[in-house]
Amino acid sequence: AQxxxxxxxxxxxxxxxxVELRCNYSxxxxxxxxxxxxxxxxxxxxxxxxxxxSTLVESINGFEAEFNKSQTSFHLRKPSVHISDTAxxxxxxxxxxxxxxxxxxxxxxxxxx
Amino acid sequence: DADVTQTPRNRITKTGKRIMLECSQxxxxxxxxxxxxxxxxxxxxxxxxxxxxxxNKGEISDxxxxxxxxxxxxxxxxxxxxxxQTALYFCATSEGRxxxxxxxxxxxxxxxxxL
Numbered sequence: 001a002q003x004x005x006x007x008x009x010x011x012x013x014x015x016x017x018x019v020e021l022r023c024n025y026s027x028x029x030x031x032x033x034x035x036x037x038x039x040x041x042x043x044x045x046x047x048x049x050x051x052x053x054s055t056l057v058e059s060i061n062g063f064e065a066e067f068n069k070s071q072t073s074f075h076l077r078k079p080s081v082h083i084s085d086t087a088x089x090x091x092x093x094x095x096x097x098x099x100x101x102x103x104x105x106x107x108x109x110x111x112x113x
Numbered sequence: 114d115a116d117v118t119q120t121p122r123n124r125i126t127k128t129g130k131r132i133m134l135e136c137s138q139x140x141x142x143x144x145x146x147x148x149x150x151x152x153x154x155x156x157x158x159x160x161x162x163x164x165x166x167x168x169n170k171g172e173i174s175d176x177x178x179x180x181x182x183x184x185x186x187x188x189x190x191x192x193x194x195x196x197x198q199t200a201l202y203f204c205a206t207s208e209g210r211x212x213x214x215x216x217x218x219x220x221x222x223x224x225x226x227x228l
Contacts, residue, residue, distance in 0.1 A: 006155075009153065032214055032215050034215070034216065036217075036219075042221060042222075043117075043203060043219035043220055043221045043222050044156075044203070044205075044217070044219045045219065046216055046217075049214070049216060051214055090155060090156065092217075094215035100146075100158055100161060100171065101146075101158075101215050101217060103148075103155045103156040103157075104155055105153060105154060105155035106153075106155050
């Protein structure tokens with residue numbers, strides 16, 4: 001069985017400050033990892049993904065996440081947040097040859113002007 | 114137009130009524146899913162379908178049923194709605210029957226309120 005833990009339900013941060021959203025996963029097989037973002041009143045959209053290769057993956061809007069197999073983590077980071085980053089962020093995991101995707105409970109990022 | 118379209122976007126109904134949420138997609142994907150989102154619980158899988166003849170229960174299928182009418186259409190039904198089915202429902206798709214990364218493409222959601 002696979003599972004995802006997002007340790008923080010809400011993270012307030014001032015504009016232009018750095019942020020880290022934490023994600024830990026559990027799986028007995030090789031995994032694919034994802035971060036999805038949900039802006040207010042919208043559906044989820046993919047932010048970035050780890051499939052294989054380089055353990056550091058980046059998004060087009062400045063977010064990055066690092067796959068750490070030994071710590072079973074996939075934390076999301078941004079060095080300087082903007083008001084427009086205010087949203088809920090979901091970490092998700094699936095296994096290679098997968099049947100379904102498992103989501104974490106989400107972290108609400110609130111950027112304070 | 115959206116690649117994954119859900120109807121209705123909002124619905125208020127009464128306990129005991131039958132409700133159908135519809136999902137259609139133009140992405141040509143084989144796999145389709147229904148999730149529900151509740152505050153603090155994230156997304157939980159209700160049903161999923163890997164092709165027209167393949168329907169599978171997710172982690173919270175009790176009280177729900179689905180129909181895969183075509184590759185592009187996947188409907189979720191609540192036969193007798195109850196208040197704790199009040200939630201935001203998402204349809205999602207992903208590509209491939211055997212080779213896939215698991216990346217999901219979501220509709221904009223259907224907000225259901227059961228009084």
